[in-house]
Amino acid sequence: MSQKTMQLLKQAIPVFDMLKDEKRQEILMLLFEQGATSVNKITEQISLSRPAVSHHLKLLSQAGLVFATKHGKERYYELQLGDTIEHLRNLLESLENDVKAK
Structure with missing residues (x-):
């Protein structure tokens, strides 16, 4: 794996850590569906x-x-x-390039 890919992967770890929790996934989905939402509204729905x-x-x-x-x-x-999406795209592109280079 290239240095670039390793660096991008390390930078993405906080995002992966956030996404592994089901309650945080719920909160993200709620915000996706409803847009700007108050803490009180989120608390009512979760x-x-x-x-x-x-x-x-x-x-x-x-x-x-x-x-x-x-x-x-x-x-x-x-x-x-x-x-975050742009960073993950860059990570996937770098991984893809590493695989093609093998």
């Missing part, structure tokens, strides 16, 4: 406490998968997948 939802959203935000905007006292979360 069987988790508000602190647990906030924790998952913080991790997803740190991984670059979601972002928050504040409206009054509420925080609304939205998907932010452009950079």
